[in-house]
Each structure stands twice: as structure tokens, then as C-alpha cells.
Amino acid sequence: MADSSRLETDSLGPVTVEARHYWGAQTQRAIRSFAIGPDRMPMEIVHALGRIKKAAALGNAQLGVLDEQRCGWIVAACDEVLAGRFDDHFPLGVWQSGSGTQTNMNVNEVIANRASELGGGQRGRKRPVHPNDHVNRSQSTNDVFPAAVHLAAGDSVQQLLPSLTELITALSTKAAQWTDVVKIGRTHLQDAVPLTVAQEMGGWAAQLQDAERRLRDSLTGLQPLPLGGTAVGTGLGAPAGFGELVCEHLRRWSGQNWHVAPDRFAVMGCHDALVDLMDRGGQLAMGLHKIVNDIRLLASGPRAGFGELRLPANEPGSSIMPGKVNPTQCEAVAMATVQILGQSSAVTMAGCGGHLQMNVYKPLLGFNVLRAMALLRDCCRSLRVHLVEGLELDGQHVSALRDRSLMLVTALAPEIGYDAAARVALHAHAHQIGLRDAALTLGVITAERFDQVVNPHAMAHPHGEPPT
Structure with missing residues (x-):
């Protein structure tokens, strides 16, 4: 064996590992056995496992099943893992055992080898800290890996929410600028009755606020953890109170209410909280998709489309047509949201993958949710940065489209009847004249009364101005 390699062993025997790597035999076997696709296990899950291993070492020491010296070495090694020092030593892909065993052992091996160095030993055979006996003490992949996914998923929601809140605020700010601008509404992509630009954009903000509330609520569902359940939920191999101690440390470090699930069998045999979170993320994706589609319709043109909104010119839109500005942010987000909806479908199917005491789609669930x-x-x-904050309104064009719309005739229906109002609209359209001229030509209303009834601003506020 060359000096650049060393022997690592597991229950199946010795394995040669390059000396520079901190992983051990099981990780090396997994590199060979699971060379499937380019998708790496998210580092968020690896770091969450590091947090759990640190808490587990402390809990084990408190319960007297791990000596204080080894606990200290393990905790120090975990801190280095959490600082990102060993990110390159977690090479495994997503497509591995459905429990995530290979990644759990990868983390155990790296921590054990580094802890052994800190204790004055060596990596490999002579290490004083064992990946199973010490780092994985009182644990199983079956309770630790899904707990790590919950921790990582909770962090990801916490990171998403500020960006979502800022987008909602930007939309609401834009809406407030245009509270007095009355435009024509559209249903079925055809002219409808008037509304204000603020009402339209406020609807977008409200849709996102609803998604934001649902995502916040999802955090509660993630907080019950199966720690202490070990292999099937009974807790065999873990001392009484171990899961509670680990969760106590996790709560203190994060401020999140991580706690042992009331029924660990339920959260190990299925992962409904992750499916629920992904559903809520899918709802946000649908909302964003709807909003960007609305914006690119309203900004279409600028002279041969709706042309109501003006997009910020972030980059040239065409390699051949000079001066073209395209709705590129809308397109990028539309593609991303379609991708997310596909991930949501995969998560839903994976959520059905529970057989008896285990769901065997855990890596897929974690990967797609994160x-x-x-x-x-x-x-x-x-x-927010590249579209909403730079969005402008062509108020003159908005007013022109509104005043040309045949559906302003809706205000006449209570006055002259539906059938007569329909004749006015059809006559105006057939003769390419305004509604007012058509109504006067047909003699269904006086000019004075028409001007009183057909008032776009009043139509947009049929019950009076909304409170400010």
C-alpha cells in the first residue's frame, strides 16, 4: 500500500482510502456503489447531521454512555464540520439507500477520524473514536437522517421568508403609487369591467401573503423529531431521555421548538410534514407563476400588445432586433416555478413510499424540498430587484384602453336593461364608434344620464372608496 493511502475497515472488511480523505470504509464503498447522476447530497443536510451528532454526543455524555473526553473530541470535530472545513469530504450523491444510511455513515466517519486526530490518534484502524460506537451512539440512520432533513428544511423556510416578505412589500408599494389609476379589467383575456391598478397589484400581493402565512405555519409541522426512536421507533439501543436531551440542545442553539415527536413511529414510517411543506412551496410557485404571466401580458408590446406596464431594461432582448426589451425575469421565474411544481410531484409520490416502519425515499425528499x-x-x-422595483406604468395608454372598452356598457344594464345595453355594445363594435355615440344613436339614454352612469372610477369602487 502506498504512503498516499490507508486501510479503513468496516463489518465487510478492509477498504483502501486515499490518505487525504477523512471519510472511511463505508463512504468509500458508497462512492463505488452509488455513482448515479451528478446530484450531491445537499450540504444543508450534512451540516444538520453535524448539529445532531454534536447534540447526541453531549446527550450521551450527560446520560453516562459516552466518556467526557471522547465527547469533547466529537463536539470539536462537529464544530469544524459546521464551520464548513470538511465540506469536500462529503462526496456522496442523492441516489443512495432510501434511508440515507451512506450519508449518515459518511458524517460519522469524517467526525470520528477528525475527533481521533484531536485526541492524538490517527485516522483509520488506530483511531480512539469509532464512527458507530461513539459518533453514532444511541442513534440510527432511521431517526437521525429524517431529523436532519427537518432541521435543514426549517432553515430553508426561514431563509425564504424574508425574500418573500420583501417581494410582497415591493408589490404593495407599487400598488400604493397607482391607487387612483383606473384601468380595464380582463376575464377570458377579453375586456371586462374597470378596476384600479392598485386593486390588480394588491391581489398579487395578497396571494403571496397567503402563501407566506402557509409557509410560516409549516414550521410547526417540521418541529416534531423522531430522535431517540433508533431503528423502528421503539428506542432500542438508546437510553431513556436521550431524544429529549438532544432536542433540548437543538432548541437552545436554534431558537426553534424542536422536540421529540409524540409518536415516533408515525414520523419515521411517513414524512407527511415534508410533503405538506412542499405542497405549500408549490402554492407559492403557482402564485409566482400566475403573477409573472400577468406581468408579461400587461407589458406585452410595447406598441403591438397590451402595453400597460413598462419593464426595466436589464439587458438587450435580442441578438438581431435592436432595442428589444423582453420579459426575461418573468420567463426565468416561470421556468423555475415549473421546475418546483415538478419537484412537488416527486415529493408527493415519495411521500407514498412508506412501507411498514420506514419511508425509503428520504434523500429524494430532502433534496427536492431544499x-x-x-x-x-x-x-x-x-x-423584486430586477422587475418589480423598476416596473413603470403607461398611464395615458391605460386610460385610452379603458375608455375604448365596450364593457363599460355594463354600467348601463341596470339603467336600460341587459338587452338594450347589449345592443349598444354590439352597435358600437360594428360601427367602430364609442359607446356614448352608439347609445345616443339608438336613443336608449340621454347624453347627460350616460355621463352620470358610465363612470369608470365609480365602477371600480361600486361601494365607495376603500378605507385608507
Whole structure:
């Protein structure tokens, strides 16, 4: 064996590992056995496992099943893992055992080898800290890995929410600038009755506020953890009170209400909280998709489309057509939200993958939830910075489209009847004249009364001005 490698052993025997790596035999076997696709296990899950291993070492020491010296070495090694020092030593992909065993052991091995160094020993055979006996003490992949996914998912929601709140604020600020601008509404992409620009944009903000509330509520569902359940939920191999002690440390470090699940069998055999979170993320994705589609319709043109909104010119829009500005932010977010909805479908299917005491889609669940939350966070930030804050309104064009609309005739229906109002609209359209001229030509109303009844601003506020 060359000096650049060392022997690591597991229950199946010795494995050669390059000397520079901190992982051990099981990780090396997994590198060979699970070379499936380019997707790496998210570092958020690895770091969450590091937090749990640190809390577990402290809990084990408190309960007298781990000596204080080894506990100290493990805690120090975990702190280095959490600082990102060993990120390159977690090479495994997502597509591995459905329990996440290979990643759990990867973390155990790296921590054990580093803790052994801190204790004056060596990596490999002569290490004083064992990955199973000490780092994984009182644990199983089956309770630790899903707990790590919950921790990482909770962090991802906390990182998403500020970006979402800032986008909502930006939309509300824009809406407040245009409270007095009355435009024509559209249903079925055809002219409808008037509303204000603020009402339209306020609807977008309200849709996102609802999604924000649902995402905040999802945090409560993530907080029950299966720690202490070990292999199937009974807690075999863990001392009484271990899970509670680990959660106590996690709560203190994060400020989140992590606690042992009332029924660990339920949260180990299924992962409904993760499916629920992904559903809520999917709702936000649908809301963003709807909003960007609305914006690119309203900004279409600028002269041969709706042309009501003016997009910020972030970059040239065409390699051949000079001066073109395209709704690129809308397109980027639309693609990202479609991706998220696909991830949501995968998570829903994975949530059905519980058989008896275990769901065997844990890495997929963690990977898709975390990637979706990160995409949503970036979408919210990018939309705010590169689209909403620079959005402008062509007020003159908005007014012209409103005043030309045939559906202002809706205000006449209570006055002259539906059928007569319909004749006015059809006559105006057939002869390409305004509603007022058509109504006067047909003799269904006086000019004075028409001007009183057909008032776009009043139509947008049929019950009076909203409170400010």
C-alpha cells in the first residue's frame, strides 16, 4: 500500500482510502456503489447531521454512555464540520439507500477520524473514536437522517421568508403609487369591467401573503423529531431521555421548538410534514407563476400588445432586433416555478413510499424540498430587484384602453336593461364608434344620464372608496 493511502475497515472488511480523505470504509464503498447522476447530497443536510451528532454526543455524555473526553473530541470535530472545513469530504450523491444510511455513515466517519486526530490518534484502524460506537451512539440512520432533513428544511423556510416578505412589500408599494389609476379589467383575456391598478397589484400581493402565512405555519409541522426512536421507533439501543436531551440542545442553539415527536413511529414510517411543506412551496410557485404571466401580458408590446406596464431594461432582448426589451425575469421565474411544481410531484409520490416502519425515499425528499425552497427564495429576490422595483406604468395608454372598452356598457344594464345595453355594445363594435355615440344613436339614454352612469372610477369602487 502506498504512503498516499490507508486501510479503513468496516463489518465487510478492509477498504483502501486515499490518505487525504477523512471519510472511511463505508463512504468509500458508497462512492463505488452509488455513482448515479451528478446530484450531491445537499450540504444543508450534512451540516444538520453535524448539529445532531454534536447534540447526541453531549446527550450521551450527560446520560453516562459516552466518556467526557471522547465527547469533547466529537463536539470539536462537529464544530469544524459546521464551520464548513470538511465540506469536500462529503462526496456522496442523492441516489443512495432510501434511508440515507451512506450519508449518515459518511458524517460519522469524517467526525470520528477528525475527533481521533484531536485526541492524538490517527485516522483509520488506530483511531480512539469509532464512527458507530461513539459518533453514532444511541442513534440510527432511521431517526437521525429524517431529523436532519427537518432541521435543514426549517432553515430553508426561514431563509425564504424574508425574500418573500420583501417581494410582497415591493408589490404593495407599487400598488400604493397607482391607487387612483383606473384601468380595464380582463376575464377570458377579453375586456371586462374597470378596476384600479392598485386593486390588480394588491391581489398579487395578497396571494403571496397567503402563501407566506402557509409557509410560516409549516414550521410547526417540521418541529416534531423522531430522535431517540433508533431503528423502528421503539428506542432500542438508546437510553431513556436521550431524544429529549438532544432536542433540548437543538432548541437552545436554534431558537426553534424542536422536540421529540409524540409518536415516533408515525414520523419515521411517513414524512407527511415534508410533503405538506412542499405542497405549500408549490402554492407559492403557482402564485409566482400566475403573477409573472400577468406581468408579461400587461407589458406585452410595447406598441403591438397590451402595453400597460413598462419593464426595466436589464439587458438587450435580442441578438438581431435592436432595442428589444423582453420579459426575461418573468420567463426565468416561470421556468423555475415549473421546475418546483415538478419537484412537488416527486415529493408527493415519495411521500407514498412508506412501507411498514420506514419511508425509503428520504434523500429524494430532502433534496427536492431544499432545492425548491432555495429556488423560491432566489425567485422572490430576483423578481423584486430586477422587475418589480423598476416596473413603470403607461398611464395615458391605460386610460385610452379603458375608455375604448365596450364593457363599460355594463354600467348601463341596470339603467336600460341587459338587452338594450347589449345592443349598444354590439352597435358600437360594428360601427367602430364609442359607446356614448352608439347609445345616443339608438336613443336608449340621454347624453347627460350616460355621463352620470358610465363612470369608470365609480365602477371600480361600486361601494365607495376603500378605507385608507
